[in-house]
Amino acid sequence: MKTSLTEMFGIEAPIFAFSHCRDVVVAASKAGGFGVLGAAWTTPEHLDQELRWIEQHIDGMPFGVDLVFSPTAVDLGPEKDPVKLLPPEHVAYINGLMTRDGVPELPPGEFESCYRNYSESLAFTPKESEELLDVALRYDIKFVVSALGIPPAGIIERVHQAGLPVGALVGTAEQARKQVAAGIDVIIAQGSEAGGHTGTVGSMVLWPEVVDAVAPVPVLAAGGIGRGRQMAAALALGAQGVWCGSIWLGTTESELNPDLRDVLYGSGSTDAVITRGYTGKPCRVLRSKFTEAWAAPEAPAPLKVPYQSILSGGPFRRAERAHRKDWMTYSAGQVVGQMTGPTSVRQVVYDMLSEYADAMESLDAILSD
Numbered sequence: 001m002k003t004s005l006t007e008m009f010g011i012e013a014p015i016f017a018f019s020h021c022r023d024v025v026v027a028a029s030k031a032g033g034f035g036v037l038g039a040a041w042t043t044p045e046h047l048d049q050e051l052r053w054i055e056q057h058i059d060g061m062p063f064g065v066d067l068v069f070s071p072t073a074v075d076l077g078p079e080k081d082p083v084k085l086l087p088p089e090h091v092a093y094i095n096g097l098m099t100r101d102g103v104p105e106l107p108p109g110e111f112e113s114c115y116r117n118y119s120e121s122l123a124f125t126p127k128e129s130e131e132l133l134d135v136a137l138r139y140d141i142k143f144v145v146s147a148l149g150i151p152p153a154g155i156i157e158r159v160h161q162a163g164l165p166v167g168a169l170v171g172t173a174e175q176a177r178k179q180v181a182a183g184i185d186v187i188i189a190q191g192s193e194a195g196g197h198t199g200t201v202g203s204m205v206l207w208p209e210v211v212d213a214v215a216p217v218p219v220l221a222a223g224g225i226g227r228g229r230q231m232a233a234a235l236a237l238g239a240q241g242v243w244c245g246s247i248w249l250g251t252t253e254s255e256l257n258p259d260l261r262d263v264l265y266g267s268g269s270t271d272a273v274i275t276r277g278y279t280g281k282p283c284r285v286l287r288s289k290f291t292e293a294w295a296a297p298e299a300p301a302p303l304k305v306p307y308q309s310i311l312s313g314g315p316f317r318r319a320e321r322a323h324r325k326d327w328m329t330y331s332a333g334q335v336v337g338q339m340t341g342p343t344s345v346r347q348v349v350y351d352m353l354s355e356y357a358d359a360m361e362s363l364d365a366i367l368s369d
């Protein structure tokens with residue numbers, strides 16, 4: 001396949017695979033696509049290990065890194081003490097519900113260590129993200145992506161000085177215009193169907209709006225793509241490639257534990273719901289008792305980024321330890337309904353390309369008959 005983005009990155013297929021899991025990144029790039037490692041949830045030391053591993057296993061194929069440069073994220077300060085950070089009312093609300101529902105409590109000390117671990121791993125402020133960028137730029141990455149909002153000018157400049165393009169996710173045409181004005185080279189237009197933080201405009205409307213708003217800047221279509229016909233639609237609407245996140249969760253390479261995989265394979269499209277209970281911002285995740293708890297009228301208002309994510313850490317660990325699938329959740333988009341059992345990253349890429357080719361043939365036949 002040939003689009004401006006296959007040319008820019010020297011790849012065979014314009015399929016970009018976002019994942020927090022290094023195995024997915026490697027497998028996607030080796031399958032002819034382009035793996036991008038989500039690094040918003042890591043420490044510089046851990047990112048260094050992950051990128052070293054990727055370089056050792058990716059056989060020289062290109063890959064990228066995705067960071068969060070959120071201007072509104074609060075710096076937790078040096079102590080990152082979870083006990084002081086979280087309002088007791090919030091901790092009591094969600095954990096009380098779990099206790100009443102028979103989910104065993106965590107062993108003494110584990111609650112605090114879990115919150116501490118979450119607070120240390122969350123890198124959402126521009127300063128923390130720049131430390132991660134310092135690490136990333138020591139490796140042979142080919143693309144830096146900003147997950148939320150416009151990255152600071154100094155960051156864009158640094159990445160450009162390193163000779164790399166900068167991408168950014170957007171959920172509206174207006175955001176796309178602002179990103180391009182700030183110097184962003186590739187726009188990732190993510191429709192509301194997507195897993196993770198998401199907006200309100202659906203992909204079918206968003207993609208052509210963004211393509212028209214920023215032309216000739218290339219656009220990757222995201223949100224609701226997991227198969228070839230969806231890819232064909234995205235390219236027909238003017239995108240130069242696709243950016244997928246959820247579809248990799250169902251692969252054998254993904255980070256999900258066996259319980260979460262069961263939840264994923266058993267979920268339909270309507271089970272991917274938007275909640276603020278996960279991170280504090282609207283985020284599409286798998287429906288469970290956890291998401292329902294935060295939708296209840298008596299629920300306290302979710303905390304700001306990154307406190308709500310830290311607060312979620314304890315309940316997630318509790319559900320995991322007790323194998324309580326009814327309390328488990330994870331970011332996932334509406335394509336979850338397409339995932340019914342394990343597959344591999346290579347198979348997903350292959351199936352996508354093969355269905356894409358079939359779709360193009362059917363469309364050609366409409367014209368020629």
Ligand SMILES: Cc1cc2nc3c(=O)[nH]c(=O)nc-3n(C[C@H](O)[C@H](O)[C@H](O)COP(=O)(O)O)c2cc1C
Binds near residue numbers: 018066146222333
């Ligand atoms: C588990 C998960 C975690 C995500 N985390 C991030 C993130 O840290 N940074 C980011 O830019 N996008 C993140 N996203 C969004 C993806 O980059 C991508 O835009 C989205 O998954 C595309 O829609 P899809 O889920 O329908 O494939 C995440 C998505 C999922 C499913």
